[in-house]
Amino acid sequence: MTDGPIANTPLVRSPADIPTPLYHQVHLVLRERIEQGYYGQKGTLPAEMELAREFDVSRITVARAINDLAQQGLVERRRGAGTRIVNRELASTVPANIDGLLENLFDMGVRTRAQVLEFGFVLPPSDAQQELQVGSSELVQRAVRVRSYNGEPFSYLVSFVPGHIGRNFTEEDMNSGSLMGLLEKNGIRIGSAQQAFSASLADPKIAQALGVQVGTPLLAIARTVFDTAGKPVEFIRILYRTDRYQYRMTMERNKKGAMRSRPAATVGEGKDGDDSSR
Template sequence: MEKVSVVATRQLSDGGKAQRVYLLLSNEILRGGYAPGDVLPGEIKLTEMHSVSRVTIRRALTMLANDGLIERKAGLGTVVRAPAMSQTGISADFASLMPQLVRMGQATEARLISFAYVAPPAPVAKLLRLESGNVQRAVRVRTVEGAPFSHLMTHVPEDIAQNFSEADLATTPLFRLLERSGVIVDHAQQSISATLAAPDVAEALDVAVGTALIALTRVVYDKSGRGVEHLSALYRPDRFRLDMTLNRIGHQGERQWASVLEMGGNE
């Protein structure tokens, strides 16, 4: 991600500056830089730290309060609250991927946002190893106890996707639908990074535009090596956690850490 130069930062509108301060403070809170119960620096100190006006700081603090990350307490100041993760969070253990895919599908609800058959974007077609033909593109939001935690966009080759309907996608995890269609999954390739919420994603996940999200891309292949699913998933880090079990392996002097399985998402 490109760094914003000092000149560019000064040219931001008041709203843009408030958004930048909000992102910096929210990321600090979610990373544990400020623990629940800690008191944030006062408004004057924050203006000095971020080189912005008090109006900008107040806007950023309002956004943090709306997200439930802080609360104003008379006589005490701005206090950090415990993230919502403890109440409505979902966690995934790397070491038990497949069983958890099924359990997550059963424990969460999906809302279908869009559904269409389209020509695949070039990067998706390449990863699925498609030379021609359309794909089924579906966008869903998964929730737990009514709280959204993931935004999912899937691309599935048309001949496979025709075995299940738009209604099926709204009620059944895609992994189950693929199996029901006769697909025998052999392996998958997966990568994890981070990104910022675009306006449409921010609205779906109930976060501010530009909020930091966990980004996961997974491509699933069958025994012939054909791509059967491309998943692009975005997760709220305050409501989704990734756990990994590590084993110490090897002989004395050559021992190293190794994961049991690579991590998994919820589709």
């Protein structure tokens, strides 16, 4: 199950705009799809000719992009069987104290500005289905936003909310503040969150939205938010410009000797503000 084509805009073909070869742009889009479970953990890539038509490039360009994926261990090419996704086990996540995170999330709605790029109700992609504990045929609200600080974009967000919750607010509401604030305004008390950190590369679509070059390294965070009853109410993927966003965590022992952490994030010129960019 997918949340719609990721490469639904033409590749950037003008060297004056983004001096990145077409094969590498295709490679970045396919890599992002694989990492987000777009083709399934043990699925296969579409045929080269099908991908060539989708991206409006030659089959040779697609083949070179797939060869790079194979060299990175993301896919396996088999004669007569197509290109198979290589299943990779993800590392377990580290729990973090939610208190400082909540403060940053609410403060973010005041200090930064959001722009909604896409909004609607879709069938959940595999990761959102799993994290939100919803059925494959159950619609969820999906929103794509860019957050800016002092007019400079610093994060690209794709959020998913269960349909019965998402119907309580509109695209305009998503432009006005943080999703965390909207959830609480609708009577949902946030109790905890789990998040995983990784790295990603900017594909053409994301690079254009964030004002960076294709292939720019980005900080990636996947976060699932739960209410006080332990039910998932939001799953979000966030990509951050590392030149404008920094995530720091202070770790300390409690009275029982166990470690606890207090997360904090900074965003902006010189990273001089607190934010967790939601």
